[in-house]
Amino acid sequence: MTIVSLSLKEEMLRRFDDSARAKGYGTRSEAFREALREFISSTEWRLSGGANTVVLSILYSKDMPRTDLTTLQHRYGEIRTMLHTHLDEVNCLEVVVAGGESARLRELIDRVRKIKGVKQIKFISTVANV
DSSP, rough: OOOOOOOHHHHHHHHHHHHHHHTTOOOSSHHHHHHHHHHHHHHHHOOOOSEEEEEEEEEEEEEETTTHHHHHHHTTTEEEEEEEEOOSEEEEEEEEEEEEHHHHHHHHHHHHHHHHOOTEEEEEEEEOOO
16 A cells, blocks of 8 residues: 555644544544545546435425425436435435436436425435445
């Protein structure tokens, strides 16, 4: 492996080390490699035109008509599975796993963001060669 050096403010390095310990990394190098893989993956996701997989976490109001999400499931064959759960009296969570061309997956995410009643959407994207 190649050795790389970098300059960081002490506070940032302390916070990084604390986070790495909290996540159970044995060494600082392991934690940096994982952080770099995540950085590369998120950049390639934005730039790539190839196949990817995403896991979407969608928080929305319970009173929102769920038919909007069901319609997307039928419109986007890239959706492999959807899981629905009630978080409390006012919030639901939908977890969606989808795979396919990056452009189509980005389109799906944009569509979900526009649905009235969606409070938050987070996603994890991955490319196979990281």
